[in-house]
Amino acid sequence: MTTFAKLNYELSEYKPNIINYPFMRKIKLVEVRSEIAAGTRGASLGIDALKIASLDKKSNFFTKFDPINVPDANNYLWKGNKHPHAKYIDGVYQVLKNVYSTVESLRLEKKFPIVLAGDHSTAAGTIMGIKAANPDKRLGVIWIDAHADLHTPYTTPSGNMHGMPLAMCIHTDNLDCQVNEPEELTIQYWEKIKNIGGEYPKINPEDIVFISVRDTEEPEDHLISKYGIRNFTTEEVRQKGVANIAQQALDVLKDCDQIYISFDVDSMDSSISVGTGTPVPNGLTVEEAIQLNAELIKDKRVCCWEIVEVNPTLDTENLMAENAFEVLEATTSSLVDNF
Ligand SMILES: NC(=[NH2+])NCCC[C@H](N)C(=O)O
Numbered sequence: 001m002t003t004f005a006k007l008n009y010e011l012s013e014y015k016p017n018i019i020n021y022p023f024m025r026k027i028k029l030v031e032v033r034s035e036i037a038a039g040t041r042g043a044s045l046g047i048d049a050l051k052i053a054s055l056d057k058k059s060n061f062f063t064k065f066d067p068i069n070v071p072d073a074n075n076y077l078w079k080g081n082k083h084p085h086a087k088y089i090d091g092v093y094q095v096l097k098n099v100y101s102t103v104e105s106l107r108l109e110k111k112f113p114i115v116l117a118g119d120h121s122t123a124a125g126t127i128m129g130i131k132a133a134n135p136d137k138r139l140g141v142i143w144i145d146a147h148a149d150l151h152t153p154y155t156t157p158s159g160n161m162h163g164m165p166l167a168m169c170i171h172t173d174n175l176d177c178q179v180n181e182p183e184e185l186t187i188q189y190w191e192k193i194k195n196i197g198g199e200y201p202k203i204n205p206e207d208i209v210f211i212s213v214r215d216t217e218e219p220e221d222h223l224i225s226k227y228g229i230r231n232f233t234t235e236e237v238r239q240k241g242v243a244n245i246a247q248q249a250l251d252v253l254k255d256c257d258q259i260y261i262s263f264d265v266d267s268m269d270s271s272i273s274v275g276t277g278t279p280v281p282n283g284l285t286v287e288e289a290i291q292l293n294a295e296l297i298k299d300k301r302v303c304c305w306e307i308v309e310v311n312p313t314l315d316t317e318n319l320m321a322e323n324a325f326e327v328l329e330a331t332t333s334s335l336v337d338n339f
């Protein structure tokens with residue numbers, strides 16, 4: 001703890017109501033065990049794998065913050081998929097509404113949600129919730145990921161909706177690059193999803209910053225160049241250093257009033273990220289991921305942080321969860337220390 005944080009902490013013993021706020025962030029853990037939007041089974045176990053990693057490390061992390069559980073719709077997996085270009089979109093819609101309303105309420109209470117989630121689609125619900133609580137604040141997004149997650153039912157190569165959350169939030173169909181003909185019912189759900197929390201884009205595409213994105217398809221590349229979305233590559237992170245890239249990323253978002261950070265563990269290199277559904281080479285090291293998140297979260301505009309896509313069923317010895325837990329713990333203590 002910094003001296004000021006320590007003083008603040010000590011004072012808070014005596015005057016909890018006055019001193020705790022606004023100096024200390026009120027952290028709330030949000031657990032979303034959704035995996036229907038991933039192509040591989042098992043991401044719903046990621047949160048519990050993080051808890052096992054914490055126990056093995058004898059860390060008291062999970063005793064420090066109250067968790068809240070958001071209901072998932074993983075039972076849809078038993079029914080079979082009816083939407084080839086947006087798999088289980090009916091279930092995804094339910095989960096996104098749940099995440100959205102949970103995050104909205106937390107933000108209205110000025111809490112800082114640390115979201116532990118399964119598949120990455122739920123990040124759209126998080127963004128919609130942040131925006132709903134403060135519609136007049138311009139929201140920027142730092143998306144640390146191997147993927148751009150900018151697909152739509154009209155462009156997706158896989159039908160997996162964890163490849164679509166950013167398109168939901170910028171409210172695009174990307175018809176310029178249409179390759180699929182989604183069914184009418186699929187489109188109805190897609191429209192409902194885009195309009196959760198209001199019939200408007202929740203973020204400007206220009207207010208997205210990518211870090212380590214390296215596995216995109218042509219329709220995503222089209223949106224990236226159309227909107228000039230900045231991507232800081234792994235090479236840039238390595239050449240210029242993590243602190244420099246963190247600063248540059250925050251500078252891109254200089255006109256934003258609040259910032260959400262989404263950390264997909266597949267941003268880390270495939271040599272250590274076997275335990276995730278879509279691993280990609282040339283990613284960040286664990287150390288780089290730790291430094292990057294710990295640095296970014298110091299910015300006072302950051303109002304929510306999320307970690308996703310840990311899948312222990314694909315792993316050996318819970319390696320990914322152990323690494324991801326290091327990132328979670330270090331990022332959270334940076335948040336606490338630099339309130
Ligand atoms: N959040 C993720 N892991 N996304 C992976 C997406 C992979 C690919 N672009 C797809 O649409 O299927």
Ligand SMILES: [Mn+2]
Nearest residue numbers: 120145149264
């Ligand atoms: Mn992702």
